[in-house]
Amino acid sequence: MAAFPYASPLEKGWYYLHRVMCGMVLLFLIAPILVIIPLSFNSVPFFTYPISGPSLRWYDEFFLTIRWQGALYNSIFVAVSVTLLSTVLGTLAALGLSRPNFPWRTAVMSLLISPIVVPVVITAVAVYFFYANVGLLNTYTGLILAHTTLATPFVVITVTATLMSFDHSLTRAAAGLGAPPITVFFKVILPLILPGMISGALFAFGTSFDEVVVALFIASAGQRTLPKVMFSGIREQISPTITAAATVLILFSIAMLTTVELLRRRSERMRGIRSN
Amino acid sequence: MSTTVVQIAGEPDTVPLRLKLQRIERRRKLKAVTLVLPLLLFILFAFVLPIGQMMFNAVHDSTLLTLMPRTTAALRAWDGKDLPDEVAYAALAGDLSQAWEQKTMGAIGKRMNYELPGTGSEFTSSAQKARTLSAGPYKAALIEISPLWARHDVWSLLKRGSSAYTAYYLLRSVDYQYGPDSQIVASPPDNSIFRMIFLRTLGISIAVTAATLLLGFPLAYLLATLPPKTSNLLMIMVVLPFWTSLLVRTTAWVVLLQQHGVVNDVLLALHLISQPAELIYNRVGTVLAMTHIQLPFTLLPIYSVMKTIPPIHVRAARSLGAGPFYAFWKVYFPQTLPGIAAGCLLTFILCLGYYITPALVGGPNDQMISYFVAHYTNEELNWGMASALGAILLTATLLLYYVFNKLVGVDRIKLG
Numbered sequence: 001m002a003a004f005p006y007a008s009p010l011e012k013g014w015y016y017l018h019r020v021m022c023g024m025v026l027l028f029l030i031a032p033i034l035v036i037i038p039l040s041f042n043s044v045p046f047f048t049y050p051i052s053g054p055s056l057r058w059y060d061e062f063f064l065t066i067r068w069q070g071a072l073y074n075s076i077f078v079a080v081s082v083t084l085l086s087t088v089l090g091t092l093a094a095l096g097l098s099r100p101n102f103p104w105r106t107a108v109m110s111l112l113i114s115p116i117v118v119p120v121v122i123t124a125v126a127v128y129f130f131y132a133n134v135g136l137l138n139t140y141t142g143l144i145l146a147h148t149t150l151a152t153p154f155v156v157i158t159v160t161a162t163l164m165s166f167d168h169s170l171t172r173a174a175a176g177l178g179a180p181p182i183t184v185f186f187k188v189i190l191p192l193i194l195p196g197m198i199s200g201a202l203f204a205f206g207t208s209f210d211e212v213v214v215a216l217f218i219a220s221a222g223q224r225t226l227p228k229v230m231f232s233g234i235r236e237q238i239s240p241t242i243t244a245a246a247t248v249l250i251l252f253s254i255a256m257l258t259t260v261e262l263l264r265r266r267s268e269r270m271r272g273i274r275s276n
Numbered sequence: 277m278s279t280t281v282v283q284i285a286g287e288p289d290t291v292p293l294r295l296k297l298q299r300i301e302r303r304r305k306l307k308a309v310t311l312v313l314p315l316l317l318f319i320l321f322a323f324v325l326p327i328g329q330m331m332f333n334a335v336h337d338s339t340l341l342t343l344m345p346r347t348t349a350a351l352r353a354w355d356g357k358d359l360p361d362e363v364a365y366a367a368l369a370g371d372l373s374q375a376w377e378q379k380t381m382g383a384i385g386k387r388m389n390y391e392l393p394g395t396g397s398e399f400t401s402s403a404q405k406a407r408t409l410s411a412g413p414y415k416a417a418l419i420e421i422s423p424l425w426a427r428h429d430v431w432s433l434l435k436r437g438s439s440a441y442t443a444y445y446l447l448r449s450v451d452y453q454y455g456p457d458s459q460i461v462a463s464p465p466d467n468s469i470f471r472m473i474f475l476r477t478l479g480i481s482i483a484v485t486a487a488t489l490l491l492g493f494p495l496a497y498l499l500a501t502l503p504p505k506t507s508n509l510l511m512i513m514v515v516l517p518f519w520t521s522l523l524v525r526t527t528a529w530v531v532l533l534q535q536h537g538v539v540n541d542v543l544l545a546l547h548l549i550s551q552p553a554e555l556i557y558n559r560v561g562t563v564l565a566m567t568h569i570q571l572p573f574t575l576l577p578i579y580s581v582m583k584t585i586p587p588i589h590v591r592a593a594r595s596l597g598a599g600p601f602y603a604f605w606k607v608y609f610p611q612t613l614p615g616i617a618a619g620c621l622l623t624f625i626l627c628l629g630y631y632i633t634p635a636l637v638g639g640p641n642d643q644m645i646s647y648f649v650a651h652y653t654n655e656e657l658n659w660g661m662a663s664a665l666g667a668i669l670l671t672a673t674l675l676l677y678y679v680f681n682k683l684v685g686v687d688r689i690k691l692g
Contacts, residue, residue: 011600022498025491029571030513032528033520035538039531047531048541089315096311103305110681112315115323117677119629121646122327122666125653129333129663130326149323152315210521213631217653227523234523234530234636243531246524253519257512 033250040243047240058244068229068241075209075226078140082147082208087201089148090155091193097156098163109160113153123150124217131218138220146218147208154207155200162196162267195267199260206256327670333663334445339387340437343380344371348438351431356457360431365414368425372406390658391433391444391454398424429456445664450474470648470665477644480563480634481627485574485620487567492575492619493612500582518572526636529565530556533637562638566630573626574619577684581615618684625676628669645669 007015039047043055062068096102097109115123127146128137136142170192174184212227219228226245233242341348346367354360375381381403385396402422409417418425436442436458447453447460451468455461462468495514499507517525532538533556540552555561585608593603631646645665652662 007600014600018494018498022495025495025571026510026513028491028568029517032525032532032568033517036524036528036531047534047537049538089318093312093315096308096313099304099308099311101301101305102308102312106681108312108316110677111324112312112319114674114677115319117625117673117680118327119631119646119669119673121629121631121649122330122670123323125649125662125666126326126330127322128653129330129659145322149319152319156315206519210523212523213650217650227521230523230527231632231636234527238527238530242527246521246527249521249524253521253524254516257516257519 036243037247037250040240040247042240042243045240047238047243058240061239061241062244062248068226068245071224071226071229074223078143078147078223078225079205079208081140081144082151083201083205085144085148086151086155086204087197090152090200090204091159091197093152094156094159094163095189095193098160098166109156112156115149116153120150120211120213124214127214128217137218138223140223143215143219143223143225146214147211150211150214151204151207154203155197158200158203159193159196162193166192195263199263202256202260206253209252330663331667331670333659334667335441335443335664337387337442337445337660338440339383340434341440343375343384344368344434344437346374347371347434351435352438354431354435356432356435359415359426359428362413362415364431365418365425366412368418369406369409369414372403373409376403376407387437388430388433390660392429395424395430398422432456432458442660445660446667448661449664449668473643473645473648474668476642477628480559480566480630480642480644481624483563484566484570484627485624487563488571488574488623489616489620491567492571493578493616496575496579496582496615499579500585501587514572514575517568518576522569522632525569526565526633529561529568529637533561533564556637557639559638559642562634562642565633565637566627569633570623570627574623577619577622578612578615581612581618585611614684618680621676621680621683625673625680628673628676 038049038051040058041054041056042051043053043057046052063072093112097105097112102108123146127142131137131142131146136145166189170188171184174188175181179187209225210227211225212231215223215225215228216231219225226249230242230245233239347364347370350364350367351360354364375384381400385399388399389396402418402424405421406418409421424430432454436444436454444454448463448467449470451463451471452460453463453467499510499514502510534540535552535554535556537555539555540549543549543553544551555564589607589611590603593607594600598606628644629646630644631650634642634644635647646669649662649666649669652658652665
């Protein structure tokens, strides 16, 4: 219902009302995230505008105190390990699942994806009981394994999506020309699914980097992650350092979003799908 | 991807072609399964097994069976009408002194306290006194030590303990419990909170789903009908929050909605209110923050369905004489229903399990079922209760997930 010259006044009214409403919804979506950024440069510990003067003191605290530094280090360490583990496991599984005639495909796929649907508290409590028995509580290994279960579904989904439009005659052609399976994989399959793999890896990294509930249950202060410190920060005494941490994370997500978008475009270009 | 080449020339065919093909087919299948196997095993061991154990914990509790073996064995024969006979009391005396020696009174007392509040400490003190009993008759002596042992409901509880399986935790989760004669009765009002909490979880989830649909549908429509250049730009504003850390978004809402936060400042400056409004630590803040987080989940499936609806449909309806609203309602809207169903179902499923956002932005009366699962695990240390509540939440979620799979299909879940 665009504003055609022949539209009735009522239609025009609706048209503009719709636009205004959408503008407000977009504002609702983006404003909370943007509002927090200037507050992190406030020189006084209040969360109000106008800002009394620019200052980097909260960034100092974020990057230089042991509490936050350790958390940042832990988060990166755990997230990188999770990314490596889940990308390998998830890509292999996606390759298997996308082969024709895979038995019980839907059931297996549903099972592999279920960790993102099951409420995370249930995963956390179940893993907590389980780790209490096998002695993995308060260890990096435990945290990495638990985060990997939450992260692999994203890799499976993204790689399966790239494989769906995958032209299987390419591999047959390569094999027919005499390439052994390993060569086929590295020279033909891998370059084509790489964008999907990288997106999946980024999702996996983001999942682990952002995960707080499981970390609250199974990690001690030694394995405190950034979200864990932020959570206790918001709960107890909210300090402006949290806004600095939030700003850093927002910049980080913008970088991730841009990368995934660029990869998607590249992948579409490579398959010859014209983007609209 | 297999490089198997069927040998045509050379040795004469001893195996029929059909069998050969079957064999190749089987080998291919095996290869595919081998690729999936590592992840499948990993998920089974690190995810399904722990959750299965938790579900099992919801109905399994062998505290009384293992820590009071003699009593529970003796009570198997008890008909449950009058107080048990001397044999059971003798067994009890034996178990009490064993509990004292092995320092397991605390565990037994805690278990008894769940079902009969106040009996735990009585149990501990009677175990301490029962040490002095060296010979029978035990029945009179034990009742003398503590009136606990003349109580019919205590003996019923111990008899129920002779089975390692109990429905107690599940019953409590829906506000029922065992009466003095092991019959199922409604929990006393001050203990029956769980039905209300389930209803609250349902209510908040429905409210958030409705809010995301109400806000998301018009925006999805705009994004689907605008020229690609503009819509891609606006899409960034939808997808950026989707990519931003949940904790960052929750922090933003805490900062915004505080008593002296940005929203109150703006409202005060505009003279819309005369004193700061209560926006946080209540239902308003919870629903607002959850709607913000869930909006992209509802919007994106609707958007992707809308993208596939050809605009000529509405134009055809218009040219056939339908009014603009009639054409939209009768021609366009029905075609968006699959997207609405997928988006709303996804948001609803995810809302049921919310924990972090209500915990940080909500008040004590806005906590959802996940909060109580965490509370019973970490603070009350009542793992049976945590498991039972979790089992109910999980069952509800999995049923909805099944419906989602039937309706939408896992293959069609897309990201970003």
